Amino acid sequence: MQLVAKRPELAAFVRRRGDAITAFNPRDRCWFLADDGLCRIEVEDGRAAKPASCRLFPFNRVFRAGAWTIVDYNSVICPLEVVAGDGVAHADVLAEIATIHDPAIVGTQLPPDDALVAREAELAAALFACDSIDGAWDAQAAGAARDQAAFESVTGFAWSAPADPAVAIALAPSLRFNELYGPRRTAAAHLPRMWLAWLGFAAAGERLARRPLGMQELTTIWSEQAPVMYVLARWHDLPALKPGPIELPPDPLVRALAQAFVDNRRGRRPLGELAIAALGRAEPHARIAALKSADAIVRAAFA
Numbered sequence: 001m002q003l004v005a006k007r008p009e010l011a012a013f014v015r016r017r018g019d020a021i022t023a024f025n026p027r028d029r030c031w032f033l034a035d036d037g038l039c040r041i042e043v044e045d046g047r048a049a050k051p052a053s054c055r056l057f058p059f060n061r062v063f064r065a066g067a068w069t070i071v072d073y074n075s076v077i078c079p080l081e082v083v084a085g086d087g088v089a090h091a092d093v094l095a096e097i098a099t100i101h102d103p104a105i106v107g108t109q110l111p112p113d114d115a116l117v118a119r120e121a122e123l124a125a126a127l128f129a130c131d132s133i134d135g136a137w138d139a140q141a142a143g144a145a146r147d148q149a150a151f152e153s154v155t156g157f158a159w160s161a162p163a164d165p166a167v168a169i170a171l172a173p174s175l176r177f178n179e180l181y182g183p184r185r186t187a188a189a190h191l192p193r194m195w196l197a198w199l200g201f202a203a204a205g206e207r208l209a210r211r212p213l214g215m216q217e218l219t220t221i222w223s224e225q226a227p228v229m230y231v232l233a234r235w236h237d238l239p240a241l242k243p244g245p246i247e248l249p250p251d252p253l254v255r256a257l258a259q260a261f262v263d264n265r266r267g268r269r270p271l272g273e274l275a276i277a278a279l280g281r282a283e284p285h286a287r288i289a290a291l292k293s294a295d296a297i298v299r300a301a302f303a
Contacts, residue, residue: 002049003023003041003049003051006045010023010031013031022104030054039054041054052100052102052105052106053105055096055100056093056096056097056100056105057074058073058074059071059072059073059074059093059096059097060074060105061073061074062097062105062106062108063108063109063110063181064106064107064108064109064110065109065110065111069094069097070110070177071093071094071097072173072174072177072178073174110181111181146235146236147159147193147196147197147232147235148196148200150232150235150272151196151197151200151232153272153276153280154228154231154232154275154284154287154288154291155200155204155284155287155288156284156287157204157284159196159199159200159203160200160203161199161200161203162199162202162203162206162212162213163203163206163212164212165199167212167213167214167215167218168198168199168202168218171215171218171219171222172195174219175195175198175219175222176188176191176195179191179194179226184226184230186230190230190233190234191233192233193229193232193233193235194226194229194230194232194233196232197225197228197229197232197233198218198221198222198225198229201221201225201228201229202218202221205217205221226295227291227292227294227295227298228288228291228292230295230298230299231271231275231291231294231298234271234298234302235270235271235272235275236270236271236272237270237271237302238264238267238268238269238270238271239261239264239267239271239274239298239301239302240261240262240264240265240266240267240301241258241261241262241264241265241297241300241301242262242265243262243265246258246297246300248297249293249294251289251290251293253278253279253282253286253287253290254290254293254294254297256278256279257274257275257278257279257290257294257297257298258294258297259278260274260277260278261274261297261301271298271301275291279291
């Protein structure tokens with residue numbers, strides 16, 4: 001590693017990731033990020049000396065899906081602020097990627113579902129073309145009124161959108177991508193309603209903080225609230241669990257919901273009706289906590 005050759009202390013902080021050996025950073029920031037916000041490697045040795053992932057940052061999440069190259073930007077490592085207007089052109093990012101041959105950076109393979117990837121690319125383009133929440137919602141071809149009512153029945157407060165939707169709209173393609181191909185592998189059909197619920201949680205966070213939320217904060221809200229968002233996305237669908245042994249958390253609300261799914265094994269009542277019956281009398285914070293704990297059970301009920 002050329003970095004280790006000039007900075008031998010870095011050898012103490014390497015690790016193996018697949019076929020690649022990489023160096024890890026402390027949580028706060030990179031070893032080489034100076035107090036003035038500049039990269040010491042680039043200042044001292046030139047841009048070409050920087051690791052490939054650093055040269056691509058924040059567009060350093062590169063995937064392959066059949067004939068498609070998917071470039072996702074990193075919204076959780078640095079406190080990025082500029083999400084629209086001046087920036088790096090797509091052509092510049094693709095040209096930089098073309099110079100990098102490290103499979104640890106540009107070789108991650110996804111299921112080659114070209115039709116799904118193409119549809120997601122179209123949605124991403126439509127979202128980026130919007131300048132309002134209404135426009136972005138229309139781009140996803142979904143109605144919102146009954147989903148906003150479901151949000152209120154779970155949280156106890158009315159749904160609203162963030163005051164400034166620009167960051168949320170810019171993040172939407174990345175979060176959709178992560179949900180499709182990440183550990184949860186959520187079906188594309190449920191993502192529009194999850195997205196609407198996320199906006200409601202983002203607006204609540206904005207009211208708490210009394211300021212617009214940044215990319216990292218919005219990404220964290222998606223990650224933390226995804227189980228609740230999934231419930232809201234399936235609110236009008238029919239869950240059912242087969243009787244039999246199942247591991248349940250100790251929360252009595254979760255157990256009540258699981259029993260409701262078992263009793264609904266013929267699939268006659270929608271999830272929202274069952275959730276209100278099982279959780280409706282609990283305080284909002286208890287409902288939210290229970291729905292998060294019940295994530296595996298909810299997903300099993302739709303398997």
